[in-house]
Amino acid sequence: MRTFDAATPHPTLAEKLDRLFQTKRGPDGREYTYAEVATGITAKGIATISAAYLCDLRNGTKENPRIKHLEALADFFAVPVTYFLDGDEAATRMYAQLAALPAQGNSGLQRIMLRAVDLSPETLEAVAQILEHARQIEGVRERKGTRSGGGSLTSEADDTET
Numbered sequence: 001m002r003t004f005d006a007a008t009p010h011p012t013l014a015e016k017l018d019r020l021f022q023t024k025r026g027p028d029g030r031e032y033t034y035a036e037v038a039t040g041i042t043a044k045g046i047a048t049i050s051a052a053y054l055c056d057l058r059n060g061t062k063e064n065p066r067i068k069h070l071e072a073l074a075d076f077f078a079v080p081v082t083y084f085l086d087g088d089e090a091a092t093r094m095y096a097q098l099a100a101l102p103a104q105g106n107s108g109l110q111r112i113m114l115r116a117v118d119l120s121p122e123t124l125e126a127v128a129q130i131l132e133h134a135r136q137i138e139g140v141r142e143r144k145g146t147r148s149g150g151g152s153l154t155s156e157a158d159d160t161e162t
Helices: 013-023 034-044 051-059 067-077 089-100 107-117 121-138
Strands: none
Touching: 013 051, 013 067, 034 067, 089 107
């Protein structure tokens, strides 16, 4: 995986789009086809885009899409449109974090992780507490030797035996 810093150029649009195709999977766990993405975008009415144009964007043949196409792609893949902007620090972090997501993972979990990119440590702690409460409500128990979020929070369900 490439790393990006002040001395290294930011990922290209093609790299960013490729990362989305690789990590944001369909409900069946496989990579979306260009036709599926084009149909999904067109169905939402944000823009009309062809499968061939998506292929050209992904392989770098086309490099300057219209903003409505970027908005439609962001909407389809559930990322902020700023993900596609060059030089945006949050977008670069999100690009790197997408590589850490499981390719066939839970899309709801991916959405939560991507939305948390720019939150403050205080807000992340509040979110962790909310998730911990949700786990308690659902009766989800921690695995032995682990703590959710890696922080100081522990589930009350861990302290009781049923």
